Amino acid sequence: MTQKPDQAPAADADALPRQQRTYTIGELAQIFEVTPRTIRFYEQEGLLAPSRQGQKRIYREKDRVRLKLTLRGKRLGFSLAEIREVVMMYDAMPDGNARQLRRLLELLAEKRANLERQQEDIRLMRLEIDDVDQRARDVLRQLEKPL
């Protein structure tokens, strides 16, 4: 029963060259610490398009990367709609219409500007945090001094 490596799922899964590996929804969910529901929802929103094997969803490397990018976008506060916009244009690239491509470049510039503002926000917030931290330590030191 262990001679048919047709689609070995679990045991020697990490022996495959990764590009050919497939994932179930549960596996992906575990990897990224989200629920299957979340993954299905992202599909419904047009962010993922796994193939099917009968009724079950089959995720490939491409889908895994998509999910990773989506979650990264979310951590940065982007909405699913924004993320989808970029992802879909990216997919439409190969047979790219010139107008579409220019639009994509605009979009990318927007995102870049967004990221830069975020970097500045991070820088400032770090300064604030360091300041508060310092003051808290000072107060604490004063409290512990008169022993």
Place this chain on the structure above:
Amino acid sequence: MTQKPDQAPAADADALPRQQRTYTIGELAQIFEVTPRTIRFYEQEGLLAPSRQGQKRIYREKDRVRLKLTLRGKRLGFSLAEIREVVMMYDAMPDGNARQLRRLLELLAEKRANLERQQEDIRLMRLEIDDVDQRARDVLRQLEKPL
């Protein structure tokens, strides 16, 4: 009618030393490009606590800074609850209980870690964007070449 600088609101407002300046809700809203509703909502959520003059809210420099920090937090994807947590502990600092202070330091460390992950996310997403940008430009060039 222009001799009483008691609480001059508009005309020579920028002549005041800023620390004494006060703002109406509408002014603040305009400055930060949010609606008054948003500002009231933040108050309701415990993020702002303007004084009153009769029924009207009076915002001082402190409130303006609070709002600025709040909006910065939002841009970074923090929830109002998270922001409030830090803000409230900050306010409780002066009469600080040692346990509270240590808790604050923990919280700050958390936030810092969060910011660092975000920076990494930004770095990676920039790489992605630059890559997509480059490929889009390449395709575009090929489309325009055979004139």
Place this chain on the structure above:
DNA sequence: GACGAGGTTTACGTTAACGTAAAGTGCTTG
């Protein structure tokens, strides 16, 4: 062949962060 572990669809519920509308207060300006 019952069953438990995973998968599936469908559908209603929930939370955060406001938007929007109604109805009232207070000043100042023609």
Place this chain on the structure above:
DNA sequence: CAAGCACTTTACGTTAACGTAAACCTCGTC
């Protein structure tokens, strides 16, 4: 003093991003 603005409270509506529950397959295993 009527009109208009900017403010107020109260309350219901809305959207995004899932959570949760029910009811159903399908497969390997005891």
